[in-house]
Amino acid sequence: MAHRLRHAVPLGFAVLILMTVVIAPFxxxxxxxxxxxxxxxxxxxxxxxQSFTLEHYDKLLGHSNFPTYxxxxxxxxxxxxxxxxFLSTLAAYGLYRLRFPGRxxxxxxxxxxxxxxxxxxxxxxxxxMSTLGLVDRLVALVIVDVTLAAxxxxxxxxxxxxxxxxxxxxxxxxxxxxxxxxxxxxxxPLAAPGVASIAIFAFITSWTEYIFASILxxxxxxxxxxxxxxxxxxxxxxxxxxxxxGATVTALPVLVLFGLVGRNFVEGLTAGAIQ
Amino acid sequence: xxxxxxxxxxxxxxxxxxxxxxxxxxxxxxxxxxxxxEQPPYRVERFQTLIDEFNAANPDIEVKQEAQNWxxxxxxxxxxxxxxxxxxxxxxxxxxxxxxxxxxxxxxxxDFVAELDAQHKFYPAAVAQYTYDDHTWAVPLWNMAHSxxxxxxxxxxxxxxxPATWDEWLAAVETLTKEGQYGIGVPxxxxxxxxxxxxxxxxxxxxxxxxxxxxxxxxxxxQTVEAFDMYSQLYRxxxxxSPGWTWGEAEACFANRTCAMILQFTVITTYDTQAEGDxxxxxxxxxxxxxxxxxxxxxxxxxxxxxxxxxxxxxxxxKKFISFLLEPENYGRFLNxxxxxYLPVTEDGSTAESYWNDPLVVKYKSQVEVMLDNxxxxxxxxxxxxxxxxxxxxxxxxxxxxxxxxxxxxxxxSPADAVEEGQALMExxxx
Numbered sequence: 001m002a003h004r005l006r007h008a009v010p011l012g013f014a015v016l017i018l019m020t021v022v023i024a025p026f027x028x029x030x031x032x033x034x035x036x037x038x039x040x041x042x043x044x045x046x047x048x049x050q051s052f053t054l055e056h057y058d059k060l061l062g063h064s065n066f067p068t069y070x071x072x073x074x075x076x077x078x079x080x081x082x083x084x085x086f087l088s089t090l091a092a093y094g095l096y097r098l099r100f101p102g103r104x105x106x107x108x109x110x111x112x113x114x115x116x117x118x119x120x121x122x123x124x125x126x127x128x129m130s131t132l133g134l135v136d137r138l139v140a141l142v143i144v145d146v147t148l149a150a151x152x153x154x155x156x157x158x159x160x161x162x163x164x165x166x167x168x169x170x171x172x173x174x175x176x177x178x179x180x181x182x183x184x185x186x187x188x189p190l191a192a193p194g195v196a197s198i199a200i201f202a203f204i205t206s207w208t209e210y211i212f213a214s215i216l217x218x219x220x221x222x223x224x225x226x227x228x229x230x231x232x233x234x235x236x237x238x239x240x241x242x243x244x245x246g247a248t249v250t251a252l253p254v255l256v257l258f259g260l261v262g263r264n265f266v267e268g269l270t271a272g273a274i275q
Numbered sequence: 276x277x278x279x280x281x282x283x284x285x286x287x288x289x290x291x292x293x294x295x296x297x298x299x300x301x302x303x304x305x306x307x308x309x310x311x312x313e314q315p316p317y318r319v320e321r322f323q324t325l326i327d328e329f330n331a332a333n334p335d336i337e338v339k340q341e342a343q344n345w346x347x348x349x350x351x352x353x354x355x356x357x358x359x360x361x362x363x364x365x366x367x368x369x370x371x372x373x374x375x376x377x378x379x380x381x382x383x384x385x386d387f388v389a390e391l392d393a394q395h396k397f398y399p400a401a402v403a404q405y406t407y408d409d410h411t412w413a414v415p416l417w418n419m420a421h422s423x424x425x426x427x428x429x430x431x432x433x434x435x436x437x438p439a440t441w442d443e444w445l446a447a448v449e450t451l452t453k454e455g456q457y458g459i460g461v462p463x464x465x466x467x468x469x470x471x472x473x474x475x476x477x478x479x480x481x482x483x484x485x486x487x488x489x490x491x492x493x494x495x496x497x498q499t500v501e502a503f504d505m506y507s508q509l510y511r512x513x514x515x516x517s518p519g520w521t522w523g524e525a526e527a528c529f530a531n532r533t534c535a536m537i538l539q540f541t542v543i544t545t546y547d548t549q550a551e552g553d554x555x556x557x558x559x560x561x562x563x564x565x566x567x568x569x570x571x572x573x574x575x576x577x578x579x580x581x582x583x584x585x586x587x588x589x590x591x592x593x594k595k596f597i598s599f600l601l602e603p604e605n606y607g608r609f610l611n612x613x614x615x616x617y618l619p620v621t622e623d624g625s626t627a628e629s630y631w632n633d634p635l636v637v638k639y640k641s642q643v644e645v646m647l648d649n650x651x652x653x654x655x656x657x658x659x660x661x662x663x664x665x666x667x668x669x670x671x672x673x674x675x676x677x678x679x680x681x682x683x684x685x686x687x688x689s690p691a692d693a694v695e696e697g698q699a700l701m702e703x704x705x706x
Contacts, residue, residue, distance in 0.1 A: 238523025
């Protein structure tokens with residue numbers, strides 16, 4: 001008993017520190033977002049709000065274009081997530097299983113594109129989107145975000161596919177499953193943690209993307225959250241309450257996605273696959 | 276009857292052939308897109324009110340605003356120009372204009388500015404920041420100038436007079452630094468705010484000219500070294516987090532009484548909404564100067580609007596809109612999109628009822644008067660002494676004044692060595 005306690009106490013303490021480090025910034029942002037402006041910038045910061053107000057949320061959601069930005073971000077992020085998962089799954093499976101000339105080269109090229117600084121593509125990409133008539137259109141952001149997320153997603157998913165025994169596929173093939181059937185019925189359920197990971201990765205990549213969204217989108221009606229929020233908080237006069245309320249609302253979809261997909265979805269699918 | 280019918284048909288056919296090639300008629304609206312970088316919702320709303328009024332009074336023109344961000348406009352505008360999507364009107368600060376002018380996108384407007392000057396009388400310094408290479412490249416719209424902000428009660432309690440000279444300033448800062456309070460808040464971030472505060476000290480140390488008249492750099496001179504030395508002395512009494520500051524953090528430091536003084540364009544909105552909001556206690560003064568300096572002053576940014584279209588009909592519509600904004604009955608409302616920050620650049624605008632009757636301006640009238648007075652001695656690095664050198668855009672974009680300061684206050688170099696290194700960096704940048 002004493003031996004177990006000797007291990008449990010330091011472990012518990014370490015977990016507590018880790019949780020504090022992870023949760024504290026979220027708590028700080030949220031708690032400050034419900035403080036009065038004077039308390040937010042008070043000389044001595046308060047751990048618990050001494051004043052409680054929802055005025056910053058009212059200003060954010062009722063008197064700014066933030067709800068529009070939120071809606072746009074959701075459309076772009078979900079679009080990016082779905083397309084990235086679809087393309088990356090097929091690409092990763094193809095690179096992992098199919099034998100064709102230049103396979104290794106193609107795989108390396110995909111990795112190189114991920115290493116290439118996207119910011120260098122700003123002007124040519126703007127020019128390209130302009131030629132296609134996609135400037136100031138959300139679809140332009142989906143295209144860009146998919147190109148940002150897909151290379152890493154392919155690489156990650158390919159690593160997941162490698163862990164799946166080839167015999168399972170062969171058995172399915174003997175039972176008459178088609179290539180697509182093998183992907184859908186065998187590979188995807190077994191690689192579910194990987195699929196969930198790349199889905200979250202694609203969503204967050206798109207949700208937080210700033211540079212291309214700021215250049216390719218011109219009108220306020222099509223702005224996404226990172227760019228829209230940066231604009232409404234001001235430059236010379238920063239509205240700290242608005243900034244904190246915006247940060248809280250911005251973090252929510254990501255937290256919800258992690259809560260839903262990151263655990264339940266992965267656990268449920270992998271458990272089903274193993275059975 | 277048949278002849279009439281035939282004539283009518285012929286006329287109709289001719290009309291159908293000619294009409295598409297005719298210039299815009301009264302029915303065809305001329306569309307003007309206006310990019311500005313004033314994104315906070317209340318500023319956009321105020322601009323929209325004025326745009327709606329203009330559009331209603333001018334049914335043949337449709338002005339549309341699109342708020343952009345200063346952070347991206349340096350990339351976005353050239354990209355839009357290259358792709359043929361540029362707006363007809365684009366806001367500017369002096370060191371942004373040369374970048375677009377070099378792309379051949381900016382229309383000269385000296386004749387139009389002369390027309391407006393005859394009606395409203397521009398302050399000469401406002402036009403000067405946009406006049407070089409034999410042309411004027413933008414129409415001034417408002418000015419922003421730094422001042423020294425303080426609380427009268429804090430000074431009274433410490434027995435400190437408002438400093439006028441550097442010696443008085445250092446003494447005041449030292450006296451005011453006590454438990455929980457720093458005598459002054461000055462930034463040391465490699466960012467525009469630091470460029471601005473450094474230049475405040477350069478102006479008031481007699482080092483406002485960065486260029487010689489022939490365009491060579493004269494940054495490395497004894498006056499600049501003294502200004503950097505003074506800044507480093509003030510910095511010792513600034514909060515420890517000031518190396519990461521931009522304007523917002525400095526204002527928060529002042530609003531929560533941690534900083535007894537700051538250099539800022541304005542603190543009025545923040546002081547009114549996030550601090551005491553007592554106009555009797557809010558002090559504003561000119562930035563102290565080194566004794567013996569003949570022309571003290573402050574950094575000032577004249578914000579202007581560039582015309583990017585070469586289409587005559589669009590140019591005419593754009594000019595009509597700018598004229599509308601500068602009419603005294605509209606101009607004050609335009610400036611008060613951010614009361615107490617945007618200062619008039621025309622004589623009739625400075626006395627316009629529409630400017631002075633805004634509730635916040637009424638409340639802080641004495642402070643606004645001092646700000647206006649300070650702004651008349653405003654200047655901007657690279658745009659002084661009747662010489663304007665567009666290469667300053669490169670120096671400004673790389674925040675080389677701030678970088679030089681960091682060598683002193685963060686890396687511990689001597690001001691003389693840092694200024695020498697700073698000039699070398701500037702020469703390399705503009706090569």
